[in-house]
Amino acid sequence: MTKKIVVTGVGATTPLGGDVPSTWQALLAGESGISTLEKEWIAKYEIPVTFAGQAKVPASEVLTPQEAKRLDPSSQFALIAAREAWADAGSPEVDPIRLAVEYATGIGGVWTLLDAYDTLREKGPRRVLPMTVPMLMPNGPAAAIGMEIAARAGVRTAVSACASGTEAIANSIALLQSGEVDVVVAGGCEAAIHPMPIAAFASMHALSRRNDNPKAASRPYDVNRDGFVMGEGAGALVLETEEHALARGAKIYAELAGGAVTSDAHHITAPDPEGTAAARAVLKALKQANATIDDVAHINAHATSTPVGDIAEYHALLRVFGDKLGSIPISATKAATGHLLGGAGAIEAIFTLLALHHRKAPPTINLDNQDPEIPLDVVTKPRELPAGQLVAVSNSFGFGGHNAVIVFKSYEA
Secondary structure: OOEEEEEEEEEOOOOOOOHHHHHHHHHHHOOOOOOEOOOHHHHHOOOOOOOOOOOOOHHHHHHHHHHHHOOOOOHHHHHHHHHHHHHOOOOOOOOOOHHEEEEOOOOOOOHHHHHHHHHHHHOOOHHHOHHHHHHHOOHHHHHHHHHHHHHOOEEEOOOOHHHHHHHHHHHHHHHHHOOOOOEEEEEEEEEOOHHHHHHHHHOOOOEEEOOHHHOOOOOOEEEEOOEEEEEEEEEEEEEEEHHHHHHHOOOOOOOEEEEEEEEEEEOOOOOOOOOHHHHHHHHHHHHHHHOOOOHEEEEEEEOOOHHHHHHHHHHHHHHHHHHHHHHHEEEHHHHHHOHHHHHHHHHHHHHHHHHHHHHEEEEOOOOOOOOOOOOOOOOOOOEEEOOOOOOOEEEEEEOOOOEEEEEEEEOOO
8 A cells, every 4th residue: 555655844954044944034035055165274275166055053053062072064964954853843752663764965974084084194093083983984974863863763874976865865755655664854964065075076177166256156057157066064854654644643744755766877977968867767756656747836956057967957857848848947946055965955855845835936046147058947036836736846966877856745634
């Protein structure tokens, strides 16, 4: 028997806000979370890109000093988002052996790893902290959440670059459908605003170089887009079977109706320009959701603001929707948040379900001159969505050719 999966709690910490309400409000207001990095290492290492989407509220202002000391920044963000989502869901009472975590990251504890290596070189092995390994593990954020909520049905980590957060959410569907669990905390995080990743992304010409105008640097679909902007933070969703949610009287934001994962097998960094596998992921997710292309009322696009990536996603969507594509409102929210890598899919899933819940598609900022080769209906001011049951799609694509897509439906009891 197919079970309906619903979202009962959301949490986030992003470059726009320290929680979901403030982030959503800033997104709808057309604000940018991108700013110049006031870091000594910018000059020290002559980093060519001097801006990013830093978390609006530092984790140190939310966590206790002991928690911050024992967690990599990626895990700090994850725990903050998960705590908000759990509280938002009403801190459900659930048997620990029927509670699971599906939580992702694209890179993991890069700050811990590189700081420990600096310590090793400068001070020797005895000064390397004993907590280094559990802090740098990519599964560290998921483990921290699992221990926080006593999840004993399984704690898993998807690591598939920029598709990681969406893949973790998609993976939750099968877990909940299995009947073995009632509740899953899912999402993703990243904390990679560090000189080495920024230098590496800049070296491959993936980052925008608009050092003189950071807030306008991320500009999906604009003819003058020149790369993505690094962001940091986390998002978390509490997912449960409708039966379990209704039995405890939980509020329900939306239905997580479908999810799919495919792979390009094309290039380690570049997407397949034809978008064949990405299109297949969208179609598979819609099929699982028992929805057609005619049902889709909104798309939150991956749209990183790279010259190659934006047009490849357009070709993928064109394969799926054909002539209908031009009439679907599309939001590219990385323009405001930057690209949270493994955390991107999680916060964009939240944006997508909130668009359905509030019947309002969020705007895409910085689109001054739309690329004529990408003739989409891009939302540039908050746009009301129609009444009735709505279907929305959220896309995430990552280095390695990873494609992950999830589909939400507006919830009607």
